[in-house]
Amino acid sequence: MSDVVLETKGLVKHFPITQGIVFKTKVGAVQAVDGVDLQLRRGETLGVVGESGCGKSTLAKLLVGLEKPTAGSIMVRGQDMVRLRGNELRKARRNIQMVLQDPYTSLNPRMTVGDIIGEPFEIHPEVVPRKGRERAVQDLLDTVGLNPDHINRYPHQFSGGQRQRIGIARALALKPEIIVCDEPVSALDVSIQAQVINLLERLQNEFGLSYIFIAHDLSVVRHIADRVAVMYLGRVVELGYDREIYDQPTHPYTQALLSAVPVPDPRLRGHRDQIVLEGDVPSPANPPSGCRFRTRCWKAQDVCAKQDPTLVPRERSPHPSACHFAEIRDVVHGH
């Protein structure tokens, strides 16, 4: 398990805020991702959770190379993806593919399913020779549980769950080691969600894939992830195995987030620790000094404003937690 397939170091993405039309002067920056260090191991699923605006989708885009980071490195197979150019970059990208959130907008309505799933082969012709492509696409359709005879149909002829399967088949086409899933089930109904989650798990076992699984639904992430990173305002605030994060969270934000998720069991009503946070997430263009969560944190003291807590294991937190006062508190289970 210690076989690392992807590693980010100090990954930063700032989007400039400019003023003026002719002479654009930079007046600030939205700090979407601000120093993220993550490791993804072979065959594991790393869940990334956080609320809107925490930078999880920007992180996904950085990992697959859709955005260029402001600073930092993304190491895959000993190569820094950020520094690669031209042919080498193209080759390296084969290895890391993406499944997008909305299966309604991420498939071109004018292309047949066969063309959509086969398009990666146009860019990477060395993967499958031209003659074998139709066969390869049909195999992919079969792999994700769709009828291979439907190769000439258009996306609108499929339901939401089936479309997401098409998106997954497209990501599998180049036989990548790593798949970044950005909210892959959040647009689907619950009964369909389960089908897609089971499919992703089956594919992982079959092909030894590593997943970065980004989602705002903490229950789904618990189900599928081996390790979980919790993000807040562009930073990872807590990182650990699923049991550490869900049963023994130590960062106040993780605790608040978990306590806010309703559990489908009415018997737990009133028997769970409910932490209701005040206010909204601060603007990532102007984040608070020191700890970014301190403006909404009930534990905040002077030191939190002055000293930025780093993501390390602490006295009362056996796994890495970016809080000066990290301490285990079980908020998920009833008492």
Next chain:
Amino acid sequence: MDVLPGVDPRAPLLEVNDLHVEFRTQYGVAKAVNGANFWLTPGETLAILGESGCGKSVTAQAIMGILDSPPGFITKGQVKYRGVDLLGLSEQQRRKVRANRIAMIFQDALSALNPVYTVGFQLGELFRIHRGMSRADARKRSVDLLEQVKIPAAKTRVNDYPHQFSGGMRQRVMIAMALALDPEVLIADEPTTALDVTVQAQIMGLLAELQRQRNMGLILITHDMGVVADVADRISVMYAGKVVEEAPVYDIYARPAHPYTKALLESIPRLDQKGQELNVIRGLPPALTDIPKGCAFNPRCRYAKDPCRQDPAPPAYAVAPHRTARCHFFREVLGE
């Protein structure tokens, strides 16, 4: 408040009987609601649970009288408020019921609010039109309301436009607007679906508090079984336009009586435990233009036998007091 003729204060607060709604489109008739039944008492929270296309939002629109018609038509049934059938009222009378007696909040607050008027103007409009207040008085009441829904600095924020509010704050404005005229029934259609979980917790907490203060009946329309478990008293589960199971919240989670409810509960991942492979409901919900004969769930059901595939559809069997299920084999599902 204007008096509605025939209102009987002793009659049930809200009753929906055998409601049928269909949409006549060029592709055929889509039967969105096919005999929905439920009732609501003051202070109670009824959750209407279902997946997309099960008819839960259309039911709400029919109750409110805001169904787009055409293409939508109510073909049968009653919506009774305190004994008065709302479907028989003139549009003028219905306007007096809307917001005054029955109010509604929507999923997407940004598209439900008018972007070119300030929040204060839109709130004040209710008081000026329904209560005939002056602009100054209406404004004062608007500030009061914003304070009640805990919007900080309500006095200045009343002059802001909807886009200047965050998602959670906007949903608070919607709640303020719905509660402005002290309705007895509030229908909340997926009020927190577009929000983050921590904000969802704030909004659900606020709704529960306001409901308690006003002893209001709340119909919560949602697909989230977690939210339902947290706040509902009773649940109506809808599938293909019918209420397939109706029960108090504790019973339904402990022992579902309809195979659809059971399968739905088994298919959700849970926060407090790491599960094995999720149980899957095979297949897809039916197209509303082509609902299967007999029980609409039969092609996906693991209990289905011959009678399920024949008309008539299963009636609402009484499973226990205050508990019904539209399944011929509910005893088997319950595990009796």
